Amino acid sequence: MAGHVQDRWYKTTSSADGKPARVRTERYGTGMRYRARYVGPDGTEKSRSFPDRQKRRAETWLTEIEADMSRGQYVDPRAGRTTFKQYAEKWLDSLTTDLNTRSSVETQIRRHAIPYLGPRPLDSFQPSHIREWLAQLEPALPNSSYRRVIFGSVSAIFTAAIDDGVIAKNPCAVRSVTAPAPAKGRVQPWTAGQVFAVREALPNRYQAMADLGGGCGLRQGEIFGLPLDEVDFGTGWLHVAYQIKVIRGRLVFAPPKREKERDVPLPDRVAGALGEHVESFPPAEVTLPWRTPDGPLLTKRLLFTRDQGGPVRRSDFNVYAWKPALVVAGIIPPPNGSERHQAAREHGMHALRHFYASVLLDAGENIKALSQHLGHGDPGFTLRVYTHLMPSSEGRTRRAVDKVYEATDTQPDGPQTARG
Secondary structure, eight states, X not given: OOSEEEETTEEEEEOTTSOEEEEEOTTTTSSOOEEEEEEOTTSOEEEEEEOTTOHHHHHHHHHHHHHXXXXXXXXXXXXXXXXXXXXHHHHHHTXXXXXHHXXXXXHHHHHHTHHHHTTSBXXXXXXXXHHXXXXXXXXXOOOHHHHHHHHHHHHHHHHHHHHTTSOSOOTTSSTTOOOOOOOOSOOOOOOHHHHHHHHHHSOGGGHHHHHHHHXXXXXXXXXXTOBGGGEETTTTEEEEOOEEEEETTEEEEEOSGGGOOEEEEOOHHHHHHHHHHHHHSOOEEEEEEBSSTTSOEEEEEESOOOTTSXXXXXXXXXXXXXXXXXXXXXXXXXXXXXXXXXXXXXXXXXXXXXXHHHHHHHTTOOHHHHHHHHTOSOHHHHHHHHGGGSOOHHHHHHXXXXXXXXXXXXXXXXXXXXXX
């Protein structure tokens, strides 16, 4: 057995005749009687107290500690007393992803995990606590896919605690805990009529944004951060190298998603719309920090700015320009009275990228080229998202065979005569 069990109510002394004798200590009858002690792998003494008549339990606990150490599964009991909030904050500080991702994860944990789970010690978590948290989260965040992202971050915190030897099990990774469901349904691209209806309903200075989204597949932040000098009207190409992002409440210039710069074909009609936009709303210089709020300042002549000057902010644009346009186009209903517009995640500006993808696939563009135009890191991801929009293999097979027969219809010895 690792360590030993100390009886705090008795001590052994030498009697007058020199023989050992057990006598009561000053603590007799009060407090925890037994103290199980052992030396941990780090060389420091650890202990746990047990009440009267539980010496057997104390010995069993020491035996389990010894077995865990021999299997390499030892967890310091004191480490498990760290609260979820304490460990989560250290975990957030140690994230090595890009600043925007860290900011997003930090918001998720601080708003939707710590208020519910924060005070509880890590080693006290049971699956029931996670189920209760998820049940409380559902009415606050109706979007199941967003709850799933938050659940994944919380599970990652518990997994890191296991790796650090703080706890032994992840309460999120058990059968009785079901992660929120992923987003349901396939991408349903807008029709051309919907795209142009939304374009027409946007304020004049923002209408060409719909052309860049639906005609070039740019993301919202890439449209907001597109400088004039990245548009080559002569060769018919766009170079996507910048976007505007919100980092901890402040706007910054940043590279495109996954640092993936790309060149995108600029169709003539889109080029024409951009040319008209430039004439009506001359590009203006905007200065923002590069990558982080405290980064070096960068100045670009942007195609799109606000009426009063300055960069377009996503939240303001979505509330005051985009959603009203969706209402006019009949895509979402008007708000009731003073209420806000309804949530319309599937009808954000990303819908223009889906439309762009559907147009290219319908025209026979291959997945690899589409992936490059969209700035995806993996053509496999593009395929998983848009495979249902590709012309069916059955249709291609029928057309291929029909063409062979059509080519022989005028020949007397064609396939139609080969019977019997």
